Amino acid sequence: MALQATSFFVHNLVNLPGKTNATLKDSTFLGGSLTDHRKLDLGSSASRSKIEFTRRKVYKTQSVATTSTPPVTRAAPEEKKTLRKGTVIITGASSGLGLATAKALAETGKWHVIMACRDFLKAERAAKSAGISKENYTVMHLDLASFDSVRQFVANFKQSGQPLDVLVCNAAVYQPTAKEPTFTADGIELSVGTNHLGHFLLSRLLLDDMKKSDYPSKRLIIVGSITGNTNTLAGNVPPKASLGDMRGLAGGLNGLNSSTMIDGGKFDGAKAYKDSKICNMLTMQEFHRRYHEETGITFASLYPGCIATTGLFREHIPLFRLLFPPFQKFITKGYVSEEESGKRLAQVVSDPSLTKSGVYWSWNKDSASFENQLSEEASDVSKARKVWEISEKIVGLA
Numbered sequence: 022m023a024l025q026a027t028s029f030f031v032h033n034l035v036n037l038p039g040k041t042n043a044t045l046k047d048s049t050f051l052g053g054s055l056t057d058h059r060k061l062d063l064g065s066s067a068s069r070s071k072i073e074f075t076r077r078k079v080y081k082t083q084s085v086a087t088t089s090t091p092p093v094t095r096a097a098p099e100e101k102k103t104l105r106k107g108t109v110i111i112t113g114a115s116s117g118l119g120l121a122t123a124k125a126l127a128e129t130g131k132w133h134v135i136m137a138c139r140d141f142l143k144a145e146r147a148a149k150s151a152g153i154s155k156e157n158y159t160v161m162h163l164d165l166a167s168f169d170s171v172r173q174f175v176a177n178f179k180q181s182g183q184p185l186d187v188l189v190c191n192a193a194v195y196q197p198t199a200k201e202p203t204f205t206a207d208g209i210e211l212s213v214g215t216n217h218l219g220h221f222l223l224s225r226l227l228l229d230d231m232k233k234s235d236y237p238s239k240r241l242i243i244v245g246s247i248t249g250n251t252n253t254l255a256g257n258v259p260p261k262a263s264l265g266d267m268r269g270l271a272g273g274l275n276g277l278n279s280s281t282m283i284d285g286g287k288f289d290g291a292k293a294y295k296d297s298k299i300c301n302m303l304t305m306q307e308f309h310r311r312y313h314e315e316t317g318i319t320f321a322s323l324y325p326g327c328i329a330t331t332g333l334f335r336e337h338i339p340l341f342r343l344l345f346p347p348f349q350k351f352i353t354k355g356y357v358s359e360e361e362s363g364k365r366l367a368q369v370v371s372d373p374s375l376t377k378s379g380v381y382w383s384w385n386k387d388s389a390s391f392e393n394q395l396s397e398e399a400s401d402v403s404k405a406r407k408v409w410e411i412s413e414k415i416v417g418l419a
């Protein structure tokens with residue numbers, strides 16, 4: 022139990038390189054396993070072109086200060102325009118961070134949120150119970166665990182004629198107690214298939230739409246995690262994220278003629294999640310290197326904090342789910358509410374001071390954002406290129 026309590030604790034200790042607890046073992050999430058449309062008036066490009074722009078209004082910003090002032094890149098909006106309502110797609114907006122972000126953005130009245138969710142009814146109910154006004158959201162079906170579904174979602178979105186200003190790749194699955202792998206509709210290990218490959222295909226297919234957007238600050242955000250970063254104490258809790266030489270990924274993660282793990286090892290659900298998060302953070306940086314200069318799109322990732330109450334832990338054992346939130350609240354005091362995490366992600370979506378591209382954002386104890394340092398592997402340029410090249414083959418883009 023001491024081991025388990027320790028592993029709970031480390032989740033919140035960020036940026037403590039070298040402070041690995043060598044006695045920790047077993048699979049853990051963030052260090053904690055106890056066992057092993059709007060009907061937008063923009064329905065057509067013709068009507069879209071009729072939108073009148075007036076002087077740009079100042080965004081409502083968070084009361085928090087940014088500890089580092091990122092240099093404003095070409096995405097900075099200085100034009101004499103008033104912002105039309107922005108359109109943001111958020112994957113996995115039916116619960117947790119995604120729902121809280123949808124609510125935070127919708128409440129400003131400046132955003133229309135496309136809730137891209139696999140369970141249409143659950144998403145509708147979630148939006149309703151969160152009090153999101155009908156005119157500020159649209160639910161669209163997206164199952165990231167199926168390339169066909171991703172392609173269908175993109176086709177449906179394009180057909181709707183809406184602009185795309187910001188895409189938030191937020192959805193994720195986490196299977197910390199799974200003994201055996203499960204697979205996407207395309208026969209790929211579920212965590213990497215959903216969290217990384219589904220989002221990789223989605224972002225690649227929607228990039229052109231973002232390029233076409235006339236919104237002053239276009240952004241592609243891929244939610245990361247401390248657990249994929251081994252330069253933190255939490256990231257050092259076994260099983261540690263590591264992509265190795267990516268032989269499993271190159272083999273398609275199918276468990277037939279290749280391993281289900283990126284590094285070619287034995288299946289481990291907690292590690293698969295962490296590996297998928299490294300892929301998320303590497304992909305964001307590779308997008309930045311390939312497309313920021315050309316498109317002006319801001320590419321960013323973030324660690325939203327430990328949101329101990331979300332559905333991400335649904336597959337964990339009941340005792341963990343019972344103890345994890347109070348432990349984070351009262352012992353480590355690193356707990357972040359869903360509401361607060363939603364404000365953080367909404368900041369990365371819309372705050373004019375967060376336009377720097379290629380950044381992995383985090384927040385300090387005073388809820389001030391800062392540019393965080395990624396681990397060596399999560400910022401490895403050649404690994405990012407390799408993840409990109411293998412991934413585009415798997416999703417059928419190369």
Ligand SMILES: NC(=O)c1ccc[n+]([C@@H]2O[C@H](COP(=O)([O-])OP(=O)(O)OC[C@H]3O[C@@H](n4cnc5c(N)ncnc54)[C@H](OP(=O)(O)O)[C@@H]3O)[C@@H](O)[C@H]2O)c1
Pocket residue numbers: 112113114115116117118119137138139140143163164165166167190191192193194215244245246247324325326327328329330331332333334
């Ligand atoms: N919770 C934390 O402490 C924490 C810490 C760091 C990072 N994060 C990251 O935050 C993000 C959101 O996680 P959360 O904590 O808010 O968990 P959550 O409440 O479980 O939300 C995950 C969302 O992803 C959706 N999803 C899962 N599989 C999907 C699929 N195949 N297709 C489409 N949507 C799918 C879920 O849909 P259903 O509602 O239908 O299940 C749900 O809406 C994840 O990227 C996670 O890695 C969380």
